[in-house]
Amino acid sequence: MAEEKANTVSASEIILAADTTVVIENEILGKPLDETDAKRMLATLSGNRHEVLTGICIMWDGKTLALEAASTAVWFDPMTPQEIADYVSTGEPMDKAGAYAIQGIASRWISRIDGSYTNVVGLPVALVHRLISAL
Amino acid sequence: MAEEKANTVSASEIILAADTTVVIENEILGKPLDETDAKRMLATLSGNRHEVLTGICIMWDGKTLALEAASTAVWFDPMTPQEIADYVSTGEPMDKAGAYAIQGIASRWISRIDGSYTNVVGLPVALVHRLISAL
Numbered sequence: 001m002a003e004e005k006a007n008t009v010s011a012s013e014i015i016l017a018a019d020t021t022v023v024i025e026n027e028i029l030g031k032p033l034d035e036t037d038a039k040r041m042l043a044t045l046s047g048n049r050h051e052v053l054t055g056i057c058i059m060w061d062g063k064t065l066a067l068e069a070a071s072t073a074v075w076f077d078p079m080t081p082q083e084i085a086d087y088v089s090t091g092e093p094m095d096k097a098g099a100y101a102i103q104g105i106a107s108r109w110i111s112r113i114d115g116s117y118t119n120v121v122g123l124p125v126a127l128v129h130r131l132i133s134a135l
Numbered sequence: 136m137a138e139e140k141a142n143t144v145s146a147s148e149i150i151l152a153a154d155t156t157v158v159i160e161n162e163i164l165g166k167p168l169d170e171t172d173a174k175r176m177l178a179t180l181s182g183n184r185h186e187v188l189t190g191i192c193i194m195w196d197g198k199t200l201a202l203e204a205a206s207t208a209v210w211f212d213p214m215t216p217q218e219i220a221d222y223v224s225t226g227e228p229m230d231k232a233g234a235y236a237i238q239g240i241a242s243r244w245i246s247r248i249d250g251s252y253t254n255v256v257g258l259p260v261a262l263v264h265r266l267i268s269a270l
Contacts, residue, residue, distance in 0.1 A: 077261055107253055111261035114249045118242055126212055126246035 003057040003067060015059040020122050022098030024050035029098040038088045041099040046109075047078035050098070052120045058131055066131045070124035072115030074102070079109055138192040138202060150194040155257050157233030159185035164233040173223045176234040181244075182213035185233070187255045193266055201266045205259035207250025209237070214244055 003017070022029040024044055032038035051071055058066040079087070087106070093099035100106035102113075102120045118125040138152070157164040159179055167173035186206055193201040214222070222241070228234035235241035237248075237255045253260040 077265065102252070107260045108264040109261060110252075111259075111265070112250055113252060115247055117237070117245075117248060117252045124246075125242045126244060129243040130212065130246070 003055070003059075003064060013060075015057075016128065017057045017059070018054055018123050020052060020054040020097050020119070022050055022052055024048065031095055031097055032093060032099045035088050035094075038093040038099040039084050042079060042084045042087065042093065043081075045076045045098065045100070046084070047076060049073055049075050052098070052115075054119045054122065054124055056124065056127060056131065058128075058135070065135055068127060068131065070116050070119040070127050072113055072117070072119045074110060074120060075112040077109045077111050083109075138190070138194075138199060148195075150192075151263065152192045152194070153189055153258050155187060155189040155232050155254070157185055157187055159183060166230055166232055167228060167234045170223050170229075173228040173234040174219050177214060177219045177222065177228065178216075180211045180233065180235070181219070182211060184208055184210050187233070187250075189254045189257065189259050191259065191262060191266065193270070200270055203262060203266065205251050205254040205262050207248055207252070207254045209245060209255060210247040212244045212246050218244075 022041075022045075027044070029041050029044070029050075032041055051073055053069055053071050055069045056066065057064060087093065088099075090105060092101050092104050092106070102110055102117070113120060116124045116126060119127070157176075157180075162179070164176050164179070164185075167176055186208055188204055188206050190204045191201070192199060222228060223234075225240060227236050227239050227241070237245055237252070248255060251259045251261060254262070
């Protein structure tokens with residue numbers, strides 16, 4: 001997906017593309033379709049561990065220079081149905097994979113992660129820094 | 136320390152005090168004394184794992200209602216002496232325990248954490264949310 005994104009751009013500049021998905025029990029959670037879908041996703045995440053995967057693709061002049069992925073485990077505290085409804089009504093979940101933003105209001109339910117934090121936000125900064133330093 | 140901080144305030148309001156320290160190989164790293172001290176701390180953290188501990192104290196009307204601590208493991212990628220010097224010259228490390236801000240420029244060297252991210256920033260938000268919800 002990150003490589004496809006990078007390929008849609010035609011330029012002699014360096015291109016960095018990233019695509020983040022949320023995976024729980026073999027289901028991939030993308031961006032929610034509507035508020036009902038967002039509530040369903042959050043109910044699935046509530047009280048459970050899930051994985052956040054980001055694919056990174058760096059291209060230059062049509063050539064793929066680096067293609068890597070970062071994975072982070074995220075633990076959600078249990079959310080009540082009222083908390084889920086209130087959170088969805090803020091609008092924050094609607095354009096986010098998995099229907100939450102760790103850097104936003106959802107931080108109050110995330111007691112632990114194992115892996116890169118910036119990966120969960122959407123771009124694994126340390127991985128990108130390492131890849132670019134190596135090029 | 137968090138309880139001492141809370142005790143310095145005299146009020147009938149609810150008081151939340153937090154104190155964050157960085158621990159590596161049984162050494163506690165507070166805020167750096169000067170740029171030389173900041174460079175020494177970063178050289179110690181470079182390429183190694185350390186722990187960030189935050190003590191939380193919630194008081195009301197002189198009574199301690201909650202006293203807890205959060206712990207997060209943090210892995211620093213190796214930093215070159217030039218990267219350390221450049222980072223210290225930005226000024227970011229000077230008022231931070233352990234001489235770095237995970238939410239700032241230092242994010243590029245932090246490839247992994249295990250625990251609460253907001254604890255490393257300085258206030259473990261999910262823990263505070265849980266304590267306040269329980270009160």
